[in-house]
Amino acid sequence: SSELTQDPAVSVxxxxxxxxxxxxxxxxxxxxSWYQQKPGQAPILVIYGKNNRPSGxxxxxxxxxxxxxxxxxxxxxxxxxxxxxxxxxxxxxSNPVFGTGTKVTVL
Amino acid sequence: xxxxxxxxxxxxxxxxxxxxxxxASGFTFSAYGIHWVRQxxxxxxxxxxxxxxxxxxxxxxxxxxxxxxxxRDNSKNTLYLQMNSLRAEDTAVYYCARDRYYYDSSxxxxxxxxxxxxxxxxxxx
Numbered sequence: 001s002s003e004l005t006q007d008p009a010v011s012v013x014x015x016x017x018x019x020x021x022x023x024x025x026x027x028x029x030x031x032x033s034w035y036q037q038k039p040g041q042a043p044i045l046v047i048y049g050k051n052n053r054p055s056g057x058x059x060x061x062x063x064x065x066x067x068x069x070x071x072x073x074x075x076x077x078x079x080x081x082x083x084x085x086x087x088x089x090x091x092x093x094s095n096p097v098f099g100t101g102t103k104v105t106v107l
Numbered sequence: 108x109x110x111x112x113x114x115x116x117x118x119x120x121x122x123x124x125x126x127x128x129x130x131a132s133g134f135t136f137s138a139y140g141i142h143w144v145r146q147x148x149x150x151x152x153x154x155x156x157x158x159x160x161x162x163x164x165x166x167x168x169x170x171x172x173x174x175x176x177x178x179r180d181n182s183k184n185t186l187y188l189q190m191n192s193l194r195a196e197d198t199a200v201y202y203c204a205r206d207r208y209y210y211d212s213s214x215x216x217x218x219x220x221x222x223x224x225x226x227x228x229x230x231x232x
Contacts, residue, residue: 033218035152042202042225043152048218049209086152088219095166096142096217098152 004099022087032070116226129186129203140206145199
């Protein structure tokens with residue numbers, strides 16, 4: 001079972017802001033990375049490090065972290081942001097572990 | 108461009124073996140660790156295994172330890188996953204993904220980028 005917990009689903013009105021959270025003890029020691037996955041597609045990286053976006057990822061995506069919680073924030077959500085989002089960090093054995101995933105619906 | 112392409116998936120009976128490949132291009136393959144990550148139908152992502160850039164170290168998820176072997180051939184820019192004693196619960200899309208990391212005074216940062224498109228493994232009688 002995953003040691004990183006995410007809300008199963010969140011919804012956001014078009015153009016509004018949504019925060020996706022990821023909770024786990026390992027987040028006190030390791031920073032999270034975030035991945036977007038659309039149906040039938042491979043995951044893509046959207047946030048890494050303290051708050052870095054790969055080339056091509058819109059600046060409406062940002063990340064933050066506090067204590068045992070990491071967050072992915074989408075400011076001004078667009079229809080194309082509808083997807084599953086996964087956080088990633090380390091487990092108690094220092095192996096990579098993914099969060100349980102959050103399905104984001106843009107209304 | 109930086110690219111990973113998996114192959115070798117298919118349908119296999121329980122207890123049998125299968126070998127997946129992941130061909131890399133657009134970057135210096137021998138300088139990076141590479142992971143396998145899988146996703147069962149309708150489920151989330153599960154990390155499977157990692158191999159260091161030079162093949163000197165490998166690590167596995169408990170769910171595959173002793174059955175799966177990750178390896179690489181840096182002369183061929185190719186990563187492998189040998190899967191033995193396959194079970195129905197190994198049914199998934201298998202992705203390879205490049206390891207990235209850095210350290211600073213605040214800590215250790217690690218991420219996966221890019222990912223391949225995935226190859227489907229179905230274990231069924």
